[in-house]
Amino acid sequence: MTVLIIDDNVEVRLSIAYFLEDQGFDVIEAESPDIAKQLLSVKAISLILLDMNFTRDTTSGEEGLGFLSWLHTRPKSPAVICLTGWGSVSLAVQALQLGASDFIEKPWQNDELLASIQQQKILSQRQETHLADCKTRLSSTIKNQRRYAWQSPIMRSLESKLARIAKTDAAILLCGESGVGKSYVVEGLHTQSLRAGGPLVSVNVGALSASLFESELFGHVKGAFTDAKAARDGRFTIADGGTLFLDEIATLSLPLQAKLLRVLESGEYEVLGSSETLRSDVRVICATNADLNTLVEQGTFRNDLLYRINTFVFELPPLRQRKEDIVPFAQYLLAHHAIRYHMTTKPLSSEVVAALQSYPWPGNIRELSHVMERALLMSDGGQIELRDCQLRLARPIAGHKTQSGTLSPQEQTLADIEKAAISRVLFEENGVVDSSAKRLGISKSSLYRRLDKYGLKNES
Template sequence: MDKELGKILIIDDDEDVLLAAKLLLKKHAHEVIIEKNPKKIPFLMNNDTYDVILLDMNFSKDITSGKEGFYWLEQILDIDPSAVVILITAFGDVEMAVKALKVGATDFVLKPWQNEKLLATISTAIKLKKSYTEVDKLKQAKKLLEDDMNQPFKDIIGQSEAMKNVFSIIDKVAKTDANVLILGENGTGKELIARALHQKSSRQENVFVGVDMGAITETLFESELFGHKKGSFTDAKEDRAGRFEVANKGTLFLDEIGNLSLPLQSKLLTVLQRREVTRIGSNKSVPIDIRLICATNMPVHDMVGDNTFRQDLLYRINTVEIRLPALRERLEDIPLLAEHFMKVYCGKYRKQIKKMSAATLKRLQKYSWPGNIRELQHAIERAIIMSEGSTLNPEDFFFLADKTETKNESDDNFNLDEVEKNVIQRAINKHSGNISKAAKELGLTRASLYRRLEKHGL
């Protein structure tokens, strides 16, 4: 018999029953809490968690029907649907036992009980409680793993010096649990780098959990990351483990972390410092063991100077920093990337396109690719869909309008929005994506340039 039966709560209005049960169970349980008044159940359950609850079926106002027991059983399961409840009564019968099990009780014992029978029943219930918890986490982990398996283009492709440097850093840091911050423009493949770090780590057999911080609203931040208890807010219809809990023993990837407001940065920092989370609506902290990887396209070092990003949080998340080059900084990788995407989309759309002409490659390498690899991927997909031949030619990419190729034509463009967009893009290209230098060149503050980048989708 396991001598550590966890934490047990016993509710019965008979003091003799409470004392007898506690005397028996305290030898085998980690902790035994007894309570005469069932009205204290909501308070007890909202302030602590129990591995097993022993609940009397009949209290002083309702001697034999068991109605009070069923009422409090429903209250318990409403607060915690995964609660393991064993009903006890001196007037039990098969009909009442079946009804109790249908309502949600785990088991049913009669008073006076046999000690060995009661211990065996509680031991079985403890194992069931653990299985409930594991099933909850496994269901969410399974969904995330399935999503992970469906992610396209897992391989990181590149032979340029810039990418060789990235690969070298990955090899050095992957086996450690060091926090990593990945910096790079939109579309450069930051998530692929995060997944590569996970696959090469000692946590590779466990789940990789990715969270787009830019897509989480302020109101849902804590629920998504830390989890919630049923009823803790309007839409909380069931208990839910947050991303930190689901990622336990694995890797948690927080993308677009630079978009977090200062209040949310503070909440995140607290969790990272304490290495534990508390679900909304609960007072119980859950320890977490994760490998943290963050990414952003924002200049977080400059943002620290502007007091829009916490310096202590930056120290916490960037033990090692990886800067991903923009595609315009690794143009020699375009033939490899183009060949890869051609194979993928020819297979997807059942096209018999065999190659890409030299002139086409030359055109692709002349283009500045403001959308980086993601833009290249979409350009090749579109070209393959529209092409009717066996070779991709320059005219298949007619939709690429490189600002550097058409800057003379732009002189005739009097649309202020287009002119502003073109000038900003040229400044960004000139300074290789350095926002501070581009802003200075344009005579803008960094904040003003960020607003314009957002406005034009750059």
């Protein structure tokens, strides 16, 4: 706990500082409110001990009240205990009205001062706990907003099948194009499972390099490798008692597949840098947009691992094949993004509805989410208009500056050019990462890192 002492008397500051430091507090001193304001702009302060009278005025307390008025306008201001040798009931009332937590007259008693500080510390901890609870409830509210009821017959049929096995620990493999909404399906499975009270942990294994794979999935101890400055729990440990979702499973190399197979078969693993064997109590759900049977025939995916993860296989249809969901899901996404940005959701114009239904959605739900997010943020009217959506992947990337603001090659940065090239290839390959990476001449893991970097990949 860091305490800021504001007093023009150096002897007073030193006396309080020595006492509080002996009690284990960090102490900072300021000889005037102006200096204190500068310190508050660069340092996190837990509590302020404020003298009410300074060199310009030694009796009225106006300088102290002025500082309290200023502090009252700042967000998340620390608690203040006022100290003065010229106290009065009127001054104490004014200070408390401006947000002061306590008012102590000089000369003070150390026990009284310490008791007041400890009381403010307890109140601060309770407030932090309350705020944490509020954040948890808000996070739960936002998460529940993602529970969308599919409208299309094909998705309703799929959900009915999934519901039958949701309460088991049977291995499930979800297949389908990139961005079709596998993560939404996984959330539904987890919510309906007997593990719903446990965590749901998602990992895009395609974005993990070989050197980080074991550390990310199994964790590491301090000093296990050069940058391991502290111990870290792996995803299997974090997901204990819950569900672990491994997305883009086809991107794993054969050596990493063998390490994953061991924990799936035996439930045992070791934290990197430790010889202690731990047991995993998680349900694993995998997903891919690749044909694993073909990869097995090509020798790039282990047959035994495929058998371990494909007890039940479900193919998620692309968004263009479930047109009944396009507009309702777009409206749902608008509401979801409105909650994220503390905004009010808006209806879709008839022109937008027609455009959404006719658009091929090569990026599937991921693309729809990006379009709705941008539309909400850019819209300045009472409803979402077509100009707000900018279905840019429906048109070729322009090489010159257009009315929509596309940059010419001379104005583009290297990052702009790379992002445009990735967007174009993804569109032409219908969002399939495997073939897109081959055309771009990079590995799938490299492409995933670039998708994350440019905000082109949010949903599974």
